[in-house]
Amino acid sequence: MIKGIGTNVDTRRVNGSIKRLVSELEFFKSIGFDYVEIPAAGLDVIARGRIIRKRLERVKELLSNYNFRYTVHAPDVINLKIKTNPWHYRVMEATIEFAGEINAEVVVYHYGEVDHSIDVPERVQRKAEIVALRELADLAKEKGVVIGVENVGHPVSEVLKLVRAVNHPNVKLVIDVGHLFIVSNYTGIDFYDELKKGLPYAVELHLSDNFGESPQTYQKIPDVEAFRFVYGIGDLHLPIGEGDIPYNKVFRIIRESGFDGIVILEINSMDRFADEYADSLNLLRKRLILAADNNKTKKRRKVK
Numbered sequence: 001m002i003k004g005i006g007t008n009v010d011t012r013r014v015n016g017s018i019k020r021l022v023s024e025l026e027f028f029k030s031i032g033f034d035y036v037e038i039p040a041a042g043l044d045v046i047a048r049g050r051i052i053r054k055r056l057e058r059v060k061e062l063l064s065n066y067n068f069r070y071t072v073h074a075p076d077v078i079n080l081k082i083k084t085n086p087w088h089y090r091v092m093e094a095t096i097e098f099a100g101e102i103n104a105e106v107v108v109y110h111y112g113e114v115d116h117s118i119d120v121p122e123r124v125q126r127k128a129e130i131v132a133l134r135e136l137a138d139l140a141k142e143k144g145v146v147i148g149v150e151n152v153g154h155p156v157s158e159v160l161k162l163v164r165a166v167n168h169p170n171v172k173l174v175i176d177v178g179h180l181f182i183v184s185n186y187t188g189i190d191f192y193d194e195l196k197k198g199l200p201y202a203v204e205l206h207l208s209d210n211f212g213e214s215p216q217t218y219q220k221i222p223d224v225e226a227f228r229f230v231y232g233i234g235d236l237h238l239p240i241g242e243g244d245i246p247y248n249k250v251f252r253i254i255r256e257s258g259f260d261g262i263v264i265l266e267i268n269s270m271d272r273f274a275d276e277y278a279d280s281l282n283l284l285r286k287r288l289i290l291a292a293d294n295n296k297t298k299k300r301r302k303v304k
Contacts, residue, residue: 004069005284006035007265007277011042011073012261018043018058022049022107024270025066031278038102039077040095049090051097063102071106071204071262072099080124080132081112081125081227095106096136100143106204106262107140108148108174109133111159129164137168146294148174148203155189156180156198163201172203178210178266181245185212192253199257207284209243210236237268239276242281251287263292 007028013022021043024077028036040046045056063070074095078088092109099107112129114122133147147170151159157177163173167226175198184191211232215223218233228234232243240247264279 001260003260003262003287004034004266005263005281005288006033006037006071007267007281008069008073009038009039009042010268011039011076011268013268013270014039014042016042016044018062021059022062025062025068027073027274027277029066031281033265033284034069035071035262035264036066037071037073038104039073039075042225045098046094048090048144049087049094051094051101056098060102068100070099071108071264072102072109074110076077076110078109078134079112079129080109080114080129080277082115082118082120083119083125083128083132084120087226089136091173092132092136093139095243096139096145096147099140099145105143105175106148108150108204110150110152111162113153113156115233126162129162133162133166133171134168137166145170146203147171149175150206150233151183151198152176153179153183155183155187156194160198161200170224171199174204174205174206175202176249176266177198177245178206178208180239181212182210182214186214186216190218192249192262195250195253196257199232199254199259200259202259204262204264204266205254205259206264206266207240208235208268209238209240209245209247210234211244211288214247229272237266239267239273239280242266242276247287251291254288254293 009024043059046054046061051256074092078092080088082088096107114125136148149159149163160173163171180194213233221227221231
């Protein structure tokens with residue numbers, strides 16, 4: 001049984017503005033989301049790897065005014081493979097502390113890229129990420145949160161190898177279906193097979209839509225949101241049904257897997273899609289929660 005359906009406060013969208021945060025929380029409340037994913041980098045609660053207590057207390061008080069449950073998204077740029085830069089670790093540490101302070105359930109961490117520009121072997125970088133996550137997982141356990149490692153530009157199966165290597169109950173998988181769809185189209189791996197492999201280990205799912213076009217095939221088009229939209233390039237975070245992801249089958253696979261974690265709807269451009277949030281939430285409830293309940297009822301009737 002899915003724990004609940006939420007949506008994200010985007011880092012760039014809120015950009016440190018408490019006023020904007022309040023506006024978004026009120027909007028999400030009016031629609032009826034269960035969870036909100038809070039960006040650690042978007043609220044100015046962390047500076048130089050340290051918690052800013054005054055800002056933290058203001059954010060905590062604000063969040064406590066709502067009945068949402070929370071998750072936290074760590075800054076996208078954190079890369080625990082790069083041990084030569086200790087600030088990645090310290091910022092992740094502070095992010096976990098922040099998550100504990102707001103009673104969040106999950107901290108989402110982007111699976112690190114191997115940096116081939118530094119004179120550190122790939123195997124050493126991969127080992128560094130495993131060791132760092134094991135240490136941070138102990139802090140996460142102390143704070144009552146789970147670290148969810150998210151697939152970005154890699155197959156879910158590769159991220160799953162990291163989760164298994166860490167081998168800690170407070171480190172699990174976050175599957176971003178949009179990211180997986182792009183990687184699958186670009187590399188030729190089996191989209192559905194990757195999804196099925198990851199779901200038993202996932203604590204959270206990120207759902208949005210796109211056209212499966214990798215930015216790597218359109219390098220001459222600038223990374224400007226308006227241009228990316230008209231060409232349909234990259235992870236556009238469209239409302240579900242406005243891209244090419246085969247969600248009918250995706251929903252069925254999720255239901256059949258028995259996934260019991262959190263679902264986060266990631267629509268980053270609120271200016272473009274404010275009117276679509278409610279439709280997407282209703283669709284997710286209908287296809288993931290109500291459909292699952294109906295299937296259970298049918299099975300019980302068959303048993304009788």
